[in-house]
Structure formats: C-alpha cells, structure tokens
Amino acid sequence: MSSLRVTSPFKLGLWLLLAPLCLWLVLLIILPHLELLVFSFTEPEDGSFTFGFYQEFFLEPLYWRTFVRTAVMSIMATILTLLIAFPVAFYIAKMLKGRSKGIVFAMCLIPFWVSELVRTFGWMILLRESGVISNFLQWSGMSAGPVELLYTDATIMLGLVYTSMLFMVVPLVSTLDSLDDSYIEAGYDLGGTNWNVLREIVIPHAVPGIVSGCIIVFMLSLGNYLTPVLLGGKDSLWFTEQIYTQFITRFNWEQGSAFGLLLLLLSSLIVWAGLKLSGQSFAKTMG
Amino acid sequence: MSNETTIDLACENISKHFSDFTAVDNISFTIPKGSFFSILGPSGCGKTTLLRMLAGFEQPSSGDILIKQKSMVDVPPNKRPVNMVFQHLALFPTMNVEENIGYGLRRQSVPKNEIVERVAAVLDRVGLAGSGTKRVEQLSGGQRQRIALARCLVLNPTLLLLDEPLGALDLKLREQMKIELKLLQKEFGTTFVYITHDQSEALVMSDQIAVMNKGKFEQVGTPHELYYQPATAFVAGFVGDSNRWQGNIESADSATVLVSTSDGLSFKAKIMGDEAMSAGNRVEIFVRPEAISVNRTAPSTATDNQLVCQVETILFDGAKSQIIAVEEESGGKITVTLPQTSDFANLQQGDTLYLNWSTEQTLCFIDSSRGA
Structure with a gap:
C-alpha cells in the first residue's frame, strides 16, 4: 500500500509535465487527421460512406502523376542535399577547430533568420528574365537575348535543396563530431586511402545522422508549398498545390482530405522503406 | 657500415615547432631491428608529437626520418611501413573483430581466402x-589490447608505434599486459616504439629507453643504465624513487664532493653529469631508498654516509613499504625502504634507526633549476 502512496504524486507530476505534449498531439495532430479521415470517406450531399474521392485520385491522371512527380523529386532533392551537405558537414566537424568552426556553422544558419518567403523572392530576383543573372549574361555577351531561368524543375530543385540544407547539415555535424579523430587516423595508418576511410569508417559511423537528416529533408520537401509554387511554373505542379486548390479554390474539402491522407501515407511509406534499406530503426536514428 | 641494414629507424635532427612553442627540439636517434624502444617522459614533453611524426600525422619542421634507410618525410601515413596502436586503441566500432583485423589486409588487396587465413592465424598468436565474429564492445579491456596489436601485426610492419595503450587499464591488468606485450614483441620480432609516462612500463619492457624532457632526449640507454647511471638530474629524479636534496658543495676532489644540504645534513657524493664541480656550486643529490641500509643498532664500522634518525611515519605497502625518518638535530627527512626482516616487524614511530650508504650510491648533479 505504501508504494501506492509514494508513486501517486510522482505520477501526477509526470502527467502534468506530459500534458502540453499530449494536448498538442491530440488537438493539433490526431483530431485533425481523424477529421480528415471522416471527411475523405463522406459523401457531402447525404453524409453517406463513399470511396469516391480516392477513386477520383486514381482515375484522374493529373492527380496521381503530380503525386508520383512530387515523390520522385523529393527523393532527388534529398539525395542532392545529402551529397552537398556531407562535405560541408565534414569540413565543419572535422577540419575546422575552435572559433572558426563556430563561425562557419553560424554562417550556415544565418540565411534561416530571413523568412522562407523572402529567401525565395531572393532567388526570383536572381533568376527571372529581367534578373541579375540574365542581365549579366546579356552584358557579357554570352547570351543574345533575355534568359528565363525560373519556372523549371531545376529551379524547384535548387529552391528545395537550398531550403533544406541546414536540416541536413545539423544532424550530420553532430554525428561526425562524435567520431573520434583517432578512428580516422587509424584508418589511414592501416593503409586506407581517402575513399577507404570515408566508405568504411566515416559513413558507417554517420549513418544515423544521414538517415535522420534525410527523413527531415524528405518530409520538408514533400510538404513544401511555397518553393514549388513560386519557383515552379504552370507545368511544375506539386502535390501540396493540389491539396490547396481542393480546399481553398474549389472548396472541395472532402477531396482535399483524401489527398492529404494519401500524402501522409506516401511519406510514411517512403520513410519506412528508407529505414529498411539502410538497416536503421526509427528509435535508433532519433535517439 | 655493415650494421646499417639492421637499423630500422633513424631520426636525424628532427624538430617540430608549433607557432611559438617547440615540441620536439633537434632529436637524433637510431633504433636497431627487433628491439623494444621506449620513450619515457612526463606529459607535455613532446613524446606524442614525436610519435605522430613517425606515423606521418605530423610533418617535422626540420630534419629527416629514415625507415630502413628510406626518407619518410614526404610519405603519407597510409604508405609508411609503420602501424600504430592508439591510446584508446581506435578499434572500429562498426566492424567486428575479424573485419577490424582484416581492414589493413583489404587495403593491400590480399585475396579474400588469404585474409581469412591470416586473420585466423594472428588471432591464434595473440x-x-x-x-573473430565478436563485436568490439563484447571484449574485455585486455582482449581489446590484443586485438589492436593483432590488427597492426597482421600487416607485418617494420615499426610498430604504441601510444600509451595501457593507460586505460586497471593496475592488475596493466601488470599482466606489460609482460604479455614484451612476450608478443619477442615472438613477432617486430620493432616496437613505445611511449609512456609510466617508468615502470618502460623499465620492465624495454631494451632501450629514451628519457624525454622539454622536447629533448635527456638520456638514451638500457633500463639498467638509466636507473643506476642517470646522466642528468632529471633522469635521476624521474626514473625510480629517490631522496632528493639541494645543497652547496663544501669541498670537491676529482670524483667525489662533500655537500651540505639546505636541511643541514652533510653527505659525501659521487660527481655525475658532464659539468665540472667546485666548492660553492649549488647541487642536487639523489639517493635511492633501497640503497640505504637500515639498522636498529649502531653499526660497528664507519661508512661514507651515515645518519641517526627517528621513525616519523611508516608507509605500509606490502613489499614496497617505506619509512619516513627524521634526523634529530637538523630535522631533515629521508625515505628508506622498510626491510622485511623480523627485526623490523614491530617497528614503531619514534624508534631510532641507524642509516648508512656509500658515496657510490649518492649521486650529485649541478642544480640547473635555479641557475648556479
């Protein structure tokens, strides 16, 4: 009986501490998704059960093509971000020491003090037909007329990679920081080349950081709205635009709900597949 | 010239400067093939920097490193016939024992089946x-040591560098590993360069020891030479325990001096070191506790140095027990080894002891610490 008396105040304290998290989870994550689930299966006319909105997704090529395109381009953006961020993170974590390390790390962070919208407009100023790069090309004679660099898939990719960079660099720097220099030195000492040391020692150690960085970047890219809308053209549709259109323009909340859930399903599936492929568990990566 | 081929490592006037600090100051030495060479010194003496230059992780500011008569200065670490056992061993945690040992062999493109054979053979030898299939974290401290050694020895390096690898082990295991390392070195016949700040490790294992201080070698010699004929006051103080006094020379002849210490004691001592000594010089004298003969009754014959003391403290440590005794008139203190004979079984504080030792065992060096 005495143990009950000891544990009960502790339990109350624990619940109080957990309360904000639970509220957040229930009110902002679980309830809206349940609502979406109900919406997506309800016929708006009479409130009866229907598969119609999911059927619509598969019957209309524009929808599922945009869906696949979004997934493929998000995966590409993730890979590209990893390839660019890894050397940057390695340089920050292993080559730099002391003050310069902090400065370079802060330099990666500084662009994120400006809102994403402003940063994206920055790219537009550089890339548009009457923009800085186009003008430079004409001035230097490398191009006869104005060059339009906006509204292509490459531009979207550029924007996505740029937006996600920090979220890849941070987890990579922290895992690479935890790799003792003596492992790298031992790798060279036993006859390894740069490539051997990278492949057999650095990357295996950095896998948890790589996976968690990739998950974050992939989620951010898949759910990004601003970058594809502003930098992509009419032909460069993103699935989040479809959801927005359904909810706001066409006022078809039921269709929008179905799309939203499909996107959730897709991202969960790809993250799961990624974890399986790299032999990592979710708990290990996040711990 | 015929013994040139038996020299595995030669360092010629190597120095290493870090901005305004000199870590290694113009050192030259050679290590014969198959020997166990230790570099002994306090932390910060530059021994790690020296070792890292041998491995290739640091470039000497000047001088040359020759391994089997080939200059290594422009050779990167992965091309040197040198392997290193790191202070914390640096066994790759993402690989199992087999993969760890096979790492170096894979780099040399040894065929897979030969790798398996050689890994098994070296595991057997240690x-x-x-x-082989165990994970690194499943091994005990001593087993990890042996795997780290095996990982290097499987590559048959000309030179094996060891950076205080026993530092992390507990005392019992360290004592055991000292003997094991020495035996493995004998068995493999590889030249070992071992750095440590632990004099006992160096004395037990080495064929040759270099005592290093402030970037320079104070003395290079066998453990026996370092212990009984230290070349400098630093070596005398650093290697083994010593009673140490500072004092002034009262009178001097060609080989011995009479010194009065700042405690007020007076000893006959043997002149050591290169510097000439004359009356009035400030000197340091060293006497090993075990060199002092301890008696409970006054000896019948006179010896060079003798003291009558009272027991102040007994530091009991089994066979290594010591007595701290006080000379009555001057209050000067002296440490002696507690003899393990029945005479001393009931020794108590305040008991009188008659101490005597010879001039030969009283080593006198010019006191360089305060500037003569």
Missing part, C-alpha cells in the same frame, strides 16, 4: 582464436 591467444584469441575463434573470437
């Missing part, structure tokens, strides 16, 4: 046959 006494860990059959543990």
Whole structure:
C-alpha cells in the first residue's frame, strides 16, 4: 500500500509535465487527421460512406502523376542535399577547430533568420528574365537575348535543396563530431586511402545522422508549398498545390482530405522503406 | 657500415615547432631491428608529437626520418611501413573483430581466402582464436589490447608505434599486459616504439629507453643504465624513487664532493653529469631508498654516509613499504625502504634507526633549476 502512496504524486507530476505534449498531439495532430479521415470517406450531399474521392485520385491522371512527380523529386532533392551537405558537414566537424568552426556553422544558419518567403523572392530576383543573372549574361555577351531561368524543375530543385540544407547539415555535424579523430587516423595508418576511410569508417559511423537528416529533408520537401509554387511554373505542379486548390479554390474539402491522407501515407511509406534499406530503426536514428 | 641494414629507424635532427612553442627540439636517434624502444617522459614533453611524426600525422619542421634507410618525410601515413596502436586503441566500432583485423589486409588487396587465413592465424598468436565474429564492445579491456596489436601485426610492419595503450587499464591488468606485450614483441620480432609516462612500463619492457624532457632526449640507454647511471638530474629524479636534496658543495676532489644540504645534513657524493664541480656550486643529490641500509643498532664500522634518525611515519605497502625518518638535530627527512626482516616487524614511530650508504650510491648533479 505504501508504494501506492509514494508513486501517486510522482505520477501526477509526470502527467502534468506530459500534458502540453499530449494536448498538442491530440488537438493539433490526431483530431485533425481523424477529421480528415471522416471527411475523405463522406459523401457531402447525404453524409453517406463513399470511396469516391480516392477513386477520383486514381482515375484522374493529373492527380496521381503530380503525386508520383512530387515523390520522385523529393527523393532527388534529398539525395542532392545529402551529397552537398556531407562535405560541408565534414569540413565543419572535422577540419575546422575552435572559433572558426563556430563561425562557419553560424554562417550556415544565418540565411534561416530571413523568412522562407523572402529567401525565395531572393532567388526570383536572381533568376527571372529581367534578373541579375540574365542581365549579366546579356552584358557579357554570352547570351543574345533575355534568359528565363525560373519556372523549371531545376529551379524547384535548387529552391528545395537550398531550403533544406541546414536540416541536413545539423544532424550530420553532430554525428561526425562524435567520431573520434583517432578512428580516422587509424584508418589511414592501416593503409586506407581517402575513399577507404570515408566508405568504411566515416559513413558507417554517420549513418544515423544521414538517415535522420534525410527523413527531415524528405518530409520538408514533400510538404513544401511555397518553393514549388513560386519557383515552379504552370507545368511544375506539386502535390501540396493540389491539396490547396481542393480546399481553398474549389472548396472541395472532402477531396482535399483524401489527398492529404494519401500524402501522409506516401511519406510514411517512403520513410519506412528508407529505414529498411539502410538497416536503421526509427528509435535508433532519433535517439 | 655493415650494421646499417639492421637499423630500422633513424631520426636525424628532427624538430617540430608549433607557432611559438617547440615540441620536439633537434632529436637524433637510431633504433636497431627487433628491439623494444621506449620513450619515457612526463606529459607535455613532446613524446606524442614525436610519435605522430613517425606515423606521418605530423610533418617535422626540420630534419629527416629514415625507415630502413628510406626518407619518410614526404610519405603519407597510409604508405609508411609503420602501424600504430592508439591510446584508446581506435578499434572500429562498426566492424567486428575479424573485419577490424582484416581492414589493413583489404587495403593491400590480399585475396579474400588469404585474409581469412591470416586473420585466423594472428588471432591464434595473440591467444584469441575463434573470437573473430565478436563485436568490439563484447571484449574485455585486455582482449581489446590484443586485438589492436593483432590488427597492426597482421600487416607485418617494420615499426610498430604504441601510444600509451595501457593507460586505460586497471593496475592488475596493466601488470599482466606489460609482460604479455614484451612476450608478443619477442615472438613477432617486430620493432616496437613505445611511449609512456609510466617508468615502470618502460623499465620492465624495454631494451632501450629514451628519457624525454622539454622536447629533448635527456638520456638514451638500457633500463639498467638509466636507473643506476642517470646522466642528468632529471633522469635521476624521474626514473625510480629517490631522496632528493639541494645543497652547496663544501669541498670537491676529482670524483667525489662533500655537500651540505639546505636541511643541514652533510653527505659525501659521487660527481655525475658532464659539468665540472667546485666548492660553492649549488647541487642536487639523489639517493635511492633501497640503497640505504637500515639498522636498529649502531653499526660497528664507519661508512661514507651515515645518519641517526627517528621513525616519523611508516608507509605500509606490502613489499614496497617505506619509512619516513627524521634526523634529530637538523630535522631533515629521508625515505628508506622498510626491510622485511623480523627485526623490523614491530617497528614503531619514534624508534631510532641507524642509516648508512656509500658515496657510490649518492649521486650529485649541478642544480640547473635555479641557475648556479
């Protein structure tokens, strides 16, 4: 009986501490998704059960093509971000020491003090037909007329990679920081080349950081709205635009709900597949 | 010239400067093939920097490193016939024992089946046959040591560098590993360069020891030479325990001096070191506790140095027990080894002891610490 008396105040304290998290989870994550689930299966006319909105997704090529395109381009953006961020993170974590390390790390962070919208407009100023790069090309004679660099898939990719960079660099720097220099030195000492040391020692150690960085970047890219809308053209549709259109323009909340859930399903599936492929568990990566 | 081929490592006037600090100051030495060479010194003396230059992780500011008569200065670490056992061993945690040992062989493009054979053979030689599939964290401290050694020795390096690898082990295991390392070195016949700040490790294992201080070698010699004929006051103080006094020379002849210490004691001592000594010089004298003969009754014959003391403290440590005794008139203190004979079984504080030792065992060096 005495143990009950000891544990009960502790339990109350624990619940109080957990309360904000639970509220957040229930009110902002679980309830809206349940609502979406109900919406997506309800016929708006009479409130009866229907598969119609999911059927619509598969019957209309524009929808599922945009869906696949979004997934493929998000995966590409993730890979590209990893390839660019890894050397940057390695340089920050292993080559730099002391003050310069902090400065370079802060330099990666500084662009994120400006809102994403402003940063994206920055790219537009550089890339548009009457923009800085186009003008430079004409001035230097490398191009006869104005060059339009906006509204292509490459531009979207550029924007996505740029937006996600920090979220890849941070987890990579922290895992690479935890790799003792003596492992790298031992790798060279036993006859390894740069490539051997990278492949057999650095990357295996950095896998948890790589996976968690990739998950974050992939989620951010898949759910990004601003970058594809502003930098992509009419032909460069993103699935989040479809959801927005359904909810706001066409006022078809039921269709929008179905799309939203499909996107959730897709991202969960790809993250799961990624974890399986790299032999990592979710708990290990996040711990 | 015929013994040139038996020299595995030669360092010629190597120095290393870090901005305004000199870590290694113009050192030259050679290590014969198959020997166990230790570099002994306090932390910060530059021994790690020296070792890292041998491995290739640091470039000497000047001088040359020759391994088997080939200059190594422009050779990167992965091309040197040198392997290193790191202070914390640096066994790759993402690989099992087999993969760890095979790492170096894979770099040399040894065929897969030969790798398996050689890994098994070296595991057998270090006494860990059959543990190839274990993970590194499943091994005990001593087993990890042996795997780290095996990982290097499987490559048959000309030179094996060891950076205080026993530092992390507990005392019992360290004592055991000292003997094991020495035996493995004998068995493999590889030249070992071992750095440590632990004089006992160096004395037990080495064929040759270099005592290093402030970037320079104070003395290079066998453990026996360092212990009984230290070349400098630093070596005398650093290697083994010593009673140490500072004092002034009262009178001097060609080989011995009479010194009065700042405690007020007076000793006959043997002149050591290169510097000439004359009356009035400030000197340091060293006497090993075990060199002092301890008696409970006054000896019948006179010896060079003798003191009558009272027991102040007994530091009991089994066979290594010591007595701290006080000379009555001057209050000067002296440490002696507690004899393990029945005479001393009931020794108590305040008991009188008659101490005597010879001039030969009283080593006198010019006191350089305060500037003569």
